[in-house]
Amino acid sequence: MIEERLRRRNFIVQTIFDNWIYVLVVIFLWRFPYLVADWTDSVADPPRRAFGESAFWQSVMIEAFLLAILAMSYNLMLGFTGLISLGHASFFGIGVYSIAILMTQYGRSYESAILVALGIGVMVSLLWAVAAFRLKGVYFALFTLAFAEILFRMARLSVFRDLTGGDDGITRDVPDWINPIKNRLQLYNVTLVCFVFIFLLIRRLMNSPTGQVLIALRDNPTRAETLGFNIHLYKTASIVLSGTIGTLAGIIHITLNSQAEPRTLGLDRTVDPLIMTLIGGLGTNPGPVMGAGFLRIGEHFLRTPELAVDLNFLIYRYQTTINSENYWALALGVIFIIFVLAIPYGMVGSINKTWVEARRWMRRYLYNPLVRRFPRISVYVQPISGEPPAYAQALAQKLPPMALPQWLIAHPMGVINTVTLLIPVLVGLAMWDWRPAASWLLFFILLSIPFRLGLLLLNIPELIYLVAVVLAGGATVLLSDGSDMNQAVAVVIGIVAAVILLIGSIPVHRFLRSMAQTTLGRLWVTSGS
Amino acid sequence: MQTLRERLKNIKVESNTLWGGIAIGFMLLLLLLTFIDTVDDPRRFSQVVAGGLYQGMLVFMVAAGLSIVFGLMDVLNLAQGSLLMIGAYVGWDILTRLSGSDDTNAFLLSVHVIAVAPLFVLLLLELTERLAISRFMQRDPDTPSPPSALGRQLTIAVLVGAPVGVLVGEFLASDFSATSDSMRIFFAVVVTGVAYLEVIREPILFALRWAVNEISMRFQRGLAMMMNQEPPTAHSVTYHEPERTFDLEMGIRLVAIGLSTIVIAAVLNGTDPITLRFGLAAVAATFAGAVAGTVMEVIFIRPTYVRPFFQIVLTFGLALVIREAIIFRYDTTPKGTLAEFLPTPLQGTFPPAELEGLFPNLETTIFNYWIFMIVMGALMMIGVQVLLMRTRIGIIIRAGVQDSEMVEALGVNVRLVFTAVFTLGGAIAALGGIISGGFINIDPILGDLFLLQAVSVVIIGGLGSYAGTALASILVGITRSVTAYFSRQQFNTDGWAPIAVLALLCIVLLIKPSGLFGREH
Structure with a gap:
């Protein structure tokens, strides 16, 4: 002691x-x-x-x-x-x-x-x-x-x-x-x-x-x-x-x-x-602070009398300015309602919740020796409450963590979302010019719509999710008026959107996940490990 | 021998009666105070009373939906005031659009009446069904009414209503040229023909079947005689007993249609276009409110039934969004009142100049529109009461208020009833919106203004209690107008009126949180 x-x-x-x-x-x-x-x-x-x-x-x-x-x-x-x-x-x-x-x-x-x-x-x-x-x-x-x-x-x-x-x-x-x-x-x-x-x-x-x-x-x-x-x-x-x-x-x-x-x-x-x-996260310590910061600084950038809209990449020579003073309160209300309906725990709360769930999931599937030996059993594994038994822990410690390619197969939507959002962000960072990056972003979002629509058949909140994605994309596009500060903020918003999507996609697709798990197990078995 | 204390103890007063009595007593006390203050000026007193009543009725229109919704599903819809605002703005929009040139007027009116007249006819049909047919027709309880009755009624109503609408539009255009005359005659013929065919269809079919049978029987008999056989009896002949399917109910309905068509046409023909326009705007506003209420329930409230904590927050946000959307669509500038669009008889004061000789002592300046609002509110109160007490959906709603799960177990789709209640609440609130628009400035804070009063009413009356809501709305209206009167006298401002209502709310919350007639939670 x-x-x-x-x-x-x-x-x-x-x-x-x-x-x-x-x-x-x-x-x-x-x-x-x-x-x-x-x-x-x-x-x-x-x-x-x-x-x-x-x-x-x-x-x-x-x-x-x-x-x-x-x-x-x-x-x-x-x-x-x-x-x-x-x-x-x-x-x-x-x-x-x-x-x-x-x-x-x-x-x-x-x-x-x-x-x-x-x-x-x-x-x-x-x-x-x-x-x-x-x-x-x-x-x-x-x-x-x-x-x-x-x-x-x-x-x-x-x-x-x-x-x-x-x-x-x-x-x-x-x-x-x-x-x-x-x-x-x-x-x-x-x-x-x-x-x-x-x-x-x-x-x-x-x-x-x-x-x-x-x-x-x-x-x-x-x-x-x-x-x-x-x-x-x-x-x-x-x-x-x-x-x-x-x-x-x-x-x-x-x-x-x-x-x-x-x-x-x-x-x-x-x-x-x-x-x-509510946006930051109800009942969390950093939540309200993040919410206040995002809204006050977002208000500064979005509530300007003239906001350039450049959709050249999508519609030929479409460029206009809008008076966003009128839109700010409305947009805020809509964001608020989307959060209450789709992300009720807010940014921080969702991250916490997802992290807890991810850990539980990893304990349940990835580090479960039973599942590793007989992959198809994963479908029948009941939710484990509390700690796994000691022998399972001991076995799990000996096993190495999952390799990246296998992990990626286990997270199809996570991969889709990451590709959708991180590539444009990286492009924007690399070129330090947000316009091509914005067009990339929109392009990838459009590209991922078929996948998302497929998931719509599985659960409805994905629709709201889709709206959130399009809004985030739209916001990043709106920000592209060329000044350095705005570009920086757009990059930050893009990263945040990517993180939210990445996190949000994990808990909702239980079905796909278990399917991927089975596939994963088959791969392991056939490869003779 | 009982002491006085024991005797008082033994008097058992129903809690509802007690609190209702206290509320009415408080109201009478306020009125008495005003009466003493205005004893030399009866005009002022009548103004205060009428003002209180009309304010109460307007608030009731928002509070009714709020109260039923809360009683049924424990949702305090803080966006109900915004539904009133939607009604007011839609009414204003339509009224200003319709006040164009005469041609536009006539065209738009006829188009709108096409949508309105079937509703009237349907309403009349339902009324005849309930008041006349079901009372005097002895129906076999085991035989259900024909399933297609409603669809048939709707079809006929549209068939009848559409030409009526066009006819009315023609009349309103006051253009009796040859073309419109022939159009009118054409439509009249079509209407009559359709209705007539519908009425005599069954007798004609009966006669046809009878004739076919007769001919076929005689033919068979003749055939047998020709072949020297015994003439067949009625049993040995293939004889189809024609079904006496003449539908008396249908006949009565059709007579009702015909009569109502005539009445509507006559009434609308004699009506001032301004009145008709206001009526149309009211119908459109009500419709918009109903749609908004439905959408609100289906899209936003439904996902949060499992999370009641977020529900109140969500409706709070919805109120914000609706306000901002209205600002987005209609700008922040106040639109003024709808006073200039009001029908002429509603624009004067009571009593009118011709009657002043009759009431020499009654010099009031009560606006006719106040009386209109009071009457509309009272009608609405009675209407909702009848709906709750006398109809099937009313029974379901009341049962749902008592025990929602049990109703669901009995096989009623409670979800659908929830939506219906939201629709109804939205419709009433929006109607209240356009009615209040005749007197109150239409601007984006209208929603918050009425929401707070309606919330006060619902809490004071007791959440979920319809009678309490009705009483409390009058109480709040009277409190408001009496306070406004005294405040104007003492401080030269009527800013104390809303404060008094809110203070009343706070006091009731602290003394009896469940309200006058509410359930104990």
Whole structure:
């Protein structure tokens, strides 16, 4: 035991090794303003007033951070505790309005206003918690919806014009040290620290026993109650933490925009974190962050007044520009619905789920000595629950992992998808010109349609899948307006689409897989191994 | 000897009655407050009451679908308000398109009436079937009604309805030139001929068979006499007893068709084209809403029955998508109301100028359109009630609300019923949309606006309870208008009205989450 402990590395080093990807991301985000400054020949921290490309990207990232914070707070309630909230905008708006009102009406300083605003956020979330004692499921969702709507309408009332500014809102500057106009890099760093802190906080919480109880509340509240946990206490904890974090997001929002509008209390501020959480992955730690990042940065690229569409390769001399401002919200809604219907666990959740399933599958088939000896038995092998028996493990350890060609035969759709998407991406990377790559992409997608249609006969979700593929292809084509940044983003989107397709194709084709397995076994037997 | 406390304890009040009484009492209290405040101005009071009623009816049209859907399949469809918005926009679209030149008008009207008239005729047929035929005809319970009856009715309805439609179009064009006269006569002849043939077909066939039999019998007898044989009796002759298949029901239906055709033609002929156009737009909007509701259920809601957690999120997203799609199609600019397209009698105020002498004390400025909305809402309430209580699908829906699995075990395709309920809810909401469009600005936030009120109504009335929904919609309407009245007086704004409704929702949720008449969950 002691030797075991001694053999371990230093605690901090071990933590960094375990979370190397997070550490890399944080380092990247910390250096991000300087990197952009280097790429675009601008200054990361201009002396008097923020201007230039780097400052612009800083503001985009600050918004992404605050949306990620809001989405994480939303995920704490919806994804981890199972409380459907349709009024999360109220926390956000309370953060915004508290700061504005306290600073203008009561002459508080910015720093003390933050404390008071967080206090108000806690009070309001306690009110929600009281409602959650009595209300469950849909009823709680409707309560939150009504609550947020009441606040929204109150903020717009002309009766309180002196206090809230009515429809116009209040404008108030923040002190110099964090002012986005004078000292934007400082605000960027502060927001980054907030973001990392809250990510770690929620991660730590969900790895603690308390977090496990929250998950139990989500999965089976009755059972959690029967086991003796005070579910009201845990619900209160979750709602208060979530509400406070939501308020913090509002505080960052008014620090960045220095304006409190009724819009910050509106339905859109609830829809945003909902979409981000669902796209990223409900009930996962990095999910909401990824969702927020993708949507905010995607919005920046897709929601430009003029977007070049170049379909020269498909239709002769078809080139036009469209005004994508109008399409963005619609496209977002459609993406959201596709995710809810076809990929309900989101990006991160699907990857996790697939990885778990893939491991189980490998244990069941690839490393199963019985299957290796008598391949045709694979059809009759029942799902194994728990660990395989010890002798099987021992045998499996002696066997080498499957060779690549055999693995490829076992994954026909994976191969098709990889070829479909990775080749164009590689071509785009190699030539650094996205137009031929886009045409390749579309060509391969069209080519793979017959295979997919064949699979349609086997299960229906493939249709939705197909739509997703075509959308992804269309998005990459739309991005081809020639600038370097857009090309880079297109490459990233292409890779992500390829990964999603690759992963998504594994669990759905059980039939094909077992067939391939049998074929594989025959090959092995005939080759005399 | 019982103490007062014990006696009070012993009074057993049904929970439903109690809460219904509380709701009605609250409503009366609000009205009383308004009445005291407006005691010297009865005009204002009647405005508040009528305003509350019409708002309640409009909200009811969204809430009805919401409530039935939730009761049947536990789906809280947050996109129901968007169906209302679809109805309003489709109605606006058609009305603005139809207000072109006279030629376009006539053409489009006749084309649309071709689609509308058969629906009317079918409705009338069903009514005659239910009110007259099934009541007075003693049917053998073991013999099922002919399976092709509906198809036959449909065929005849289309055959009759299409020419009627063209005729109406001709009338509306008010162009009595020679061509259109001859067209009219031609169609009239065709219609009459088809109907006549249909009616006398069976008697003719009967007579023919009888004649053939007679001739064949006489022929056989004569043949036997010629051959000096004994004349055959009735038993030894091949004699086919003609089946008396004259279908009395069919005859009654056909008479109903004829009458209804005449009535429809007469009514439509005398109707203002503006009224007809509004009616057409209403039918088209209802149809669009029904289609949207069906599509929503089949494509989006159906895959998520197994994942109820995602369902509410999905409908929330659908509301967003529908709003954005409408912005995409129709732009964000508000389209104004449909007031200019309203039929003339609906545009005035009540009482009209001619009747003012009769009611010297009743100086109201209630718009006729308010009365129209109230009447339509009340009709809808009664209609849905009748549908739920008196029809077969109503029985299935109510049974499904009670115990869905049992109904399925009895062999009813509950999936299909789910879809039908969605269709119905969509149709009612869309009809509510075009009706509300006559008075309320048509813009993309219409959906959210009505959704919140409808959700309030459904929760206050109790999820899944139809009577509760009906009562709560009136309660919400009255609350809204009374609050608007006081708020306008005190603060010079009516922004408090929606807040009051939402506060009422929150209070009901916290006091009795299952609503006034709802089941305990």
